[in-house]
Amino acid sequence: MSSEQQIIRTEYSDLMKKSYIDYAMSVIIARALPDVRDGLKPVQRRTLYDMHExxxxYDRPYRKCARIVGDTMGKYHPHGDSSIYEALVVMAQEFKKGMILVDGHGNFGSIEGDGAAAMRYTEARLSKFTQEAYLxxxxxxVVDFGPNFDETEKEPVVLPVRVPNLLINGAEGIAVGMATSIPTHNLCEVIDAVKAYMKNDExxxxxxxxxxKGPDFPTGGIVVNKDxxxxxxxxxxxxxxxxxxxxxxxxxxGKKQLVITEIPYTMIGSGIGKFLNDVAGLVESKKTTDIVDISNQSSKEGIRIVLELKKGADVENLKNMLYKKTRLEDTFGVNMLAVANGRPETLGLKAVIEHHVDFQxxxxxxxxxxxxxxxxxxxxxxxxxxxxxDVIDLIIEILRGSKSxxxxxxxxxxxxTDNIKFKTGISRxxxxxxxxxERQATAILEMRLYKLIGLEIEALxxxxxxxxxxxxxxxxxLNNYDSMAQVIxxxxxxxxxxxxxxxxxxxxNAEEAVFEExxxxxxxxxxxMDRFGYAKTVDVSVYERNREAADSENKYIIHCMNTGRICIFTDTGKMHQIKVLDLPYGKFRDKGTPIDNVSNYASAQEQMVMVCDMEQMRYAKLLFATKQGMIKRVEGTEFQVAKRTIGATKLQEEDAVISVxxxxxxxxxxxxxKGxxxxxxxxxxxxxxxxxAVGVRGMKLQKKDELExxxxxxxxxxxxxxxxxKEIMxxxxxxxxxxxxxxxxxG
Structure with a gap:
């Protein structure tokens, strides 16, 4: 067998393990994590370098982003154009970065989650800060250059960034088995810390x-756990x-209104819309009755979300409620993971500054x-x-006497002097x-005659x-540490x-938000609940007045407490719970809300078998029966659970609950x-x-017959x-x- 036809036998699991580790490392090092030295991911570094090239x-005209993205993709970053454009957009968004690296012209998205315009419409150029501090x-x-993906170009391994960009602009990235999340910081504070470290590395x-002092988010806000x-x-x-x-x-x-002027950094994007919906939800569910109106009056000048309050509202309690029940108070998970010396490492503040100073x-x-x-x-x-x-006459003589x-x-x-004619022996x-x-001789041979003018010689x-x-x-x-440190x-x-x-x-340091519901x-x-699955609750007196109409129009009518829960048993063996408070309460002629909207019940996939009040079920036993003839009794207390959905019974293959x-x-x-x-x-x-449990057989069924x-x-x-x-007694x-x-x- 020739060497080309050799079959190499290998353990499949070993091959998969090696391949996956190779893939994971490439994602970690060459895609998702920033380098501790310049604080940039490869896509950001390549985009900035390409714009420089x-x-x-900053002092030249803007260029189309499509040109920048195409050039970066063709020369340095052989991945999708969207990933390059997204990286470019983020570097231009002042609400995401501590210092913007790209000066964008056109629609680069908004803090409220609007996306940037397509790259064929937007334009960009480097910011002055990037030009001076990064490139x-x-x-x-000053830095090593390596070959690009097809070895036709050279690209910098790292950019010569003069400021601790990893801290100033932070970083976010999801790799394989690890993620990085570094908050943004204040440029002045970080520079002061670097200088302090350079003066005393202990x-x-x-x-x-x-x-x-702590993170400095571009959206402002308040960090409340200083300790x-x-x-x-x-x-x-x-x-x-x-x-x-x-x-x-x-x-x-005498009325008041709450105005939100700064939002948590984590609320950027769709978070603002979600916050407005959450506040509306608190009003609808009657968790608060103090809010009369909500309006988002944000503009280019900044965030301004206005909550108009009714007279005599408890402002402090309402603030605490917003902190507790919405994303107005949120958590930013910090994991300062970066590539240091070619491997991912979790670094503290001092370690990041140490790496930065070494790099400087x-x-x-x-x-x-x-x-x-x-x-x-x-x-x-x-x-x-x-x-x-000093010997210009001699040099002119040499030049005139030379053949080449x-x-x-x-x-x-x-x-x-062998091949040169001289006027005198002294000259020879x-x-x-x-x-x-050699270098001096080249300069002399290339020197122009005007350089012999007296003033030119003085200038020289x-x-x-x-x-x-x-x-x-x-x-x-180069020879003194202090001198170099001084320059830096x-x-x-x-x-x-x-x-x-x-x-x-x-x-x-703020106290934990506490509010009294x-x-x-x-x-x-x-x-x-009617036969279409629309449910509501009404006062007992309203029901009594309209009893005849209510009984004829509704499939289920249950007396219950407004603080209780309604249970729905389905043919798939599940039990869904609904808080009575989640249902609309009011007039008899109100349509109600679809039961699917307030529970996990999905009318398209399962059928109701029984609807009951949880409190009434507490002291009862329930009889379960399935179409394959399996039956059992279950204590009602087994269903007293907090979960919205649980398995109410175990079913055999192709079986379904027919009665509870x-x-x-x-x-x-x-x-x-049926037979x-x-x-x-x-x-x-x-x-x-x-x-x-599945239960026991209640009845021996004939072939193809089933319990009905x-x-x-x-x-x-x-x-x-x-x-x-036929009627059966x-x-x-x-x-x-x-x-x-x-x-x-x-029959």
Whole structure:
């Protein structure tokens, strides 16, 4: 067998494990998690670099986003265009980022969850902050470049970001088996913390928090668990509680209104709409009667959600209710996970700053080494030109006497005079002593005659002095830690001065929101449901006045308490619960609400078998019967549960519940099949089982026959049934044993 045809046998589970780990690592490292050094995910880094390469600077015209996305996808990021555009949009949204990195022009979405316009309509360019703090010095060999996906281009492995972007702009990403969630912070505070660390690397997290007070969300709001922040910043994990900012405004006539001017960061997007719905829900369910009107008056100027209150409303209690029952108080889960040294790591505040400072020193070292090398080259050339000016007549003689550039260069560098004509022997001897370097010789050969003007020579000497100063400065920076630290801190101060702004999010310790729910007055009501599944509740007196119409129009009528629950048993063996308070209460002629809307019951998938009041069921036993003839009795207390839906009984394959009824010990049961078989026996013969049991066979069924009806009646009372057109006197049927065939009726 040739080597090309060899079959390699391998354990399937090992292959799957290796493949999945490879996939997981690629998602973690190359897609979902930011790098601790520049705080950017690959898609963000590639988009910014591509905009830099396209020359879409802050001081140049905007370019279509479609052009940026297409270029990024073709050169650096071989994934879907939507992922690139979404990353670009987020970098331009000031309500999501601490500092926007992209200057967007057009519809880039809103804080209320409106999406950005299609990329063919919107335009963008780099912001000034990004240009200066993220992309400068790329030409000075400060970061490594690697091949792109098809090795036709080079892209930076990391951007030379000068500020701790991971903290300033935060990050969100879901990888495989891990996720990152880092809040945004204030630029000034973070820069102050970095400088404090550079002055004393033994500084503790607690001391750093004198500078970084806590997260600073672009949407403002209030962080209310200040005491938890130290632990969060030490471990890199925890939960931050944020509240929206609520102000009280006085209106005419002694009325007040609550105005929400700042929202929690987690409410961005559809959260605002959900909040309005939740408040409306609190009003509808009568959890509060203090709110008269809700309006969203937000605009470009900012958030303004107004809740108009009735006169004499308890404002503090209402505020606490909003915090407790809506997302006006929410939790931001912190998990400061980033790629550090090529692997994912959960980092505390100090560790992030440490990595950032190490990166800054690496950038500065590479930058000043590059600048020093350039200045040394310049110095070499300048010294050559100055020296050449002193012997310019000799050099002109060499050039005029040379047959080729090669001979002239050889003479300038090595003093070789063989192929050159000189006017005098002294000139030949002096030429033989010349020892310019290759670089100096090139500069001399390329020098223009105007450089010999006196002022030009003076300028050259001044330039040389400047070069020597630069060399001395660069060498000092490279050789002294303090000098390099000083340069880095000065740059940070410049960014702080130009781009810093005041904190938006307040940090405090607030008490747990506590509100007292108004107790509902307990009263008896009548539950009514028609054959279409529309249900409502009415006062007992309303029912009594309209009794005849109510009984004829409704399928189920139950007397119950307004604080109670209604139970629905279905043919699929489930029991659904409905809070009576969830049903509309009011007029007799109101239509009511579909039962599907207030419970988990789905009319399209299951049929009702019995509807009853939970309180009345507490002291009863229930008889369950299925079409395959299985029966059992179950204690009503088994159904006293908090869940909205539970399994009420266990069913065999292709079986269904046909009857659920309240049963007593001294009753007789009659089972009737579709084929016309009737079986009568005492109900006491039916064994008691748990709700999770299948039950026992109640009747031996003929082939293809199935149980259809179950009757219960007291012994000695008259009870009637029907099969076809024939009426059956059930109390005259012979009493038999459970699990027998029964008697056939000739209907």
């Amino acid at each position: 396209l020359g879409i600077r 400068s010095d790329l030409d000075k060999n 500084i503790s997290t607690k001391q750093l928090m004198r500078f970084v 938890d922040l130290l632990n969060i910043y030490e471990t890199g994990q925890g939960k931050i509680k944020i509240r929206g900012k609520v102000e009280t405004e006085e209106l005419k006539g 020193f690496e950038l500065a070292t590479r930058k000043y080494k590059t600048l020093l090398a350039k200045e040394l080259e310049r110095k070499e050339v300048q010294e050559g030109l100055i020296k050449a000016c 550039v090669k001979d002239a260069r050889n003479c300038l560098v090595n003093g070789v 001897k002096m030429a033989a002593m010349l020892r310019f370097t 000497q001044r330039e040389h002095e400047e070069t020597l100063k630069h060399i001395a400065r660069y060498e000092d920076i 801190m000065e740059e940070l101060d410049d960014f702080r001065k130009e781009y810093g702004r005041k904190r938006r999010t307040a940090i405090e 108004k107790k509902i007055e307990e009263q008896e009501v009548v539950f009514m 009824q309240v049963v007593t010990e001294n009753q007789h049961a009659v089972l009737q099949t 016309g078989y009737f079986l009568r026996f005492p109900a006491s013969e039916i064994p008691e089982k748990k709700k999770g 009806l179950v009757y219960l009646f007291e012994e000695g009372t008259e009870a009637k049934g029907k099969f076809g057109e 059930l109390n005259r049927l012979k009493v038999a044993k459970r699990d027998s065939i029964g008697t056939k009726s000739r």
